[in-house]
Amino acid sequence: MGAEELFFSTTDRRGVIRQGNSVFVRISGYPLEELVGAPHNTVRHPDMPGGVFRLIWDRLTAGRSVGAYMKNRTRDGGSYWVFAAISPLHDGYVSVRMAPCGPRFELVKRVYAQASRVEREAVLRDGMNRHDAALLGMAEIEASLWKRGYASYEEFMLQALPEEISARSQRTSTAYARPDARGSIAEVLSGTGALDEVLDELVGRLAAYQKVGNELASTSAKVLDIAHRLNTSVAAAQRASELVADSAPVLVNVARVMAKPMDRSVASLERLQAECGRLRDDVAHLRFQISLASLYNDMAAAFAAEVFDRAAPPESLTAVPLLCDAAGSCIEEMSEQVQRVNTSLHDVANLVAETGTLLEEFRRFIGQWRNLVLRHNAGPALGDAVRPIDEEISVSWEWMELLRHLGGQYESAIVPFDPAFLQTHLDKIRTAPAAL
Ligand SMILES: Cc1cc2nc3c(=O)[nH]c(=O)nc-3n(C[C@H](O)[C@H](O)[C@H](O)COP(=O)(O)O)c2cc1C
Known part of the structure; x- marks a missing residue:
């Protein structure tokens, strides 16, 4: 995935994909026809803690934009990381994703791995349902971030998104200039x-x-x-x-x-x-x-x-x-x-x-x-x-x-x-x- 490349997708209110761009198609390995009409969790990677999606949906349903690191699965079982920005728009949501390169990316991988462990144990050992395990994972993510000096996920996200975007813009400042365009x-x-x-x-x-x-x-x-x-x-x-x-x-x-x-x-x-x-x-x-x-x-x-x-x-x-x-x-x-x-x-x-x-x-x-x-x-x-x-x-x-x-x-x-x-x-x- 090139530094200048951006994924784009829009969904309805439930997260069913309506539109996607060529980068999304190429990297995910799904033809557009398969993506459109499918729920966005089609690209969900099993390593991702459900708690992240709870944090995301809680903000989105409150009408607020959100930013999050996500590991996605490709059609052939591979994986790729993105930093996703998602915003409520009209009767659904719009999302733009980029290759992560900010300074907080490594920390996030550790935080997610720990939350996934907690969720898995709760499901496999204690028989907890997926919904409750995701709530547990969400609490684990917030607790891990708190230990590292962030008052909340929101505080983390408010710093991570501008950092990712400015790191990206430094690498791609003239990527879209097309002097011959008319x-x-x-x-x-x-x-x-x-x-x-x-x-x-x-x-x-x-x-x-x-x-x-x-x-x-x-x-x-x-x-x-x-x-x-x-x-x-x-x-x-x-x-x-x-x-x-x-x-x-x-x-x-x-x-x-x-x-x-x-x-x-x-x-x-x-x-x-x-x-x-x-x-x-x-x-x-x-x-x-x-x-x-x-x-x-x-x-x-x-x-x-x-x-x-x-x-x-x-x-x-x-x-x-x-x-x-x-x-x-x-x-x-x-x-x-x-x-x-x-x-x-x-x-x-x-x-x-x-x-x-x-x-x-x-x-x-x-x-x-x-x-x-x-x-x-x-x-x-x-x-x-x-x-x-x-x-x-x-x-x-x-x-x-x-x-x-x-x-x-x-x-x-x-x-x-x-x-x-x-x-x-x-x-x-x-x-x-x-x-x-
Ligand atoms: C606009 C938009 C983009 C999304 N992008 C992704 C994504 O790239 N990867 C992903 O796993 N989930 C994404 N989601 C969240 C999924 O809808 C879903 O909540 C998540 O995959 C977890 O699946 P589950 O709810 O079935 O547990 C997105 C949601 C919206 C509204």
Whole structure:
């Protein structure tokens, strides 16, 4: 299977195949007439754990796209691996599959082998039915991924699909260029080429964005850690001040007042942490949808190139509008996600600014308090209370500077996104085959 090759199939709601392309026919070894009308499990390999298909169908029936590694069986008993993207479309599903080459492929083989073992044992040893064994396999897959640091299958999939697609596009960047093409084929190819560029640029922006997002999350975690320690020190300073309340009541008052901005900055840092987590999830979803749209767009280009090369009949261009619809749904979802991401960017920037102001306020109070301790000659207990606060403050200051810097970078990384512009491109591609 060539790096640039893509399998294509569509099914009805139950997974009965309606359409397939020449790559599917060639690699699977089934003639198209045998595939069309057959359930998709015709190509299922016995090594595949049923749990994978439970994960897939759970998402599909909830109306969401899914990505998964799959080992399939050829007609003559051989096998081939694919990375499949599947999306709900109209009254069925569309799937585009490619040769896997991303960094998570090896891990997946081990995870699937373990889940298959668990399922087989449950059926053979405990007499469990296939449906329950698949549920067990699904739990096993999620547990294995969790042990390797993924919160869920979804988290794994959101990373695996964009990686597979970008690894593939690096190997096939000009695979569909046909400079001699004319008419509808040329239109499909120029439209898909233009869309590809826009989507590529978006993916590049998101990668930079994810990097700053991760740094922001870890820096705010550090500042929060320091803030927690400062809070403890301030509580100690308050207690120490109370010991000298008779001789220097003003110390108690200032200690009480300075605890307030500290409490509030802990609260705003906690909000910042939560917001960074949400942003990270949103960006991962966005990257997934962009990659998916670019895959469906590539599939449309592949059909046009195949027709031009006379490797497929002109009728195969009827799949192009369908793929445009699939890419169009991704763009609709992207549009909502971009809005959410851009809104929370402002929230993050505001929270960083708020935390900075609160910490500054705290620093002013601690300065006053320290002067009062000296003036009242309040004794060694208070001196001991001040020292850790001083140390923490100077460290917090450096981290806060970094946080401010990252917050600024993050805010300026706003993703410019014009869904109407992308849909116009899609409309052009969609209508081109009609002229054939
Ligand atoms: C669009 C689409 C594409 C699919 N592609 C494959 C595939 O390539 N290989 C496969 O084993 N199952 C595929 N499936 C899942 C099958 O429908 C089926 O659930 C799976 O083979 C497990 O078979 P079972 O449900 O009989 O256990 C696909 C489903 C859909 C909706």
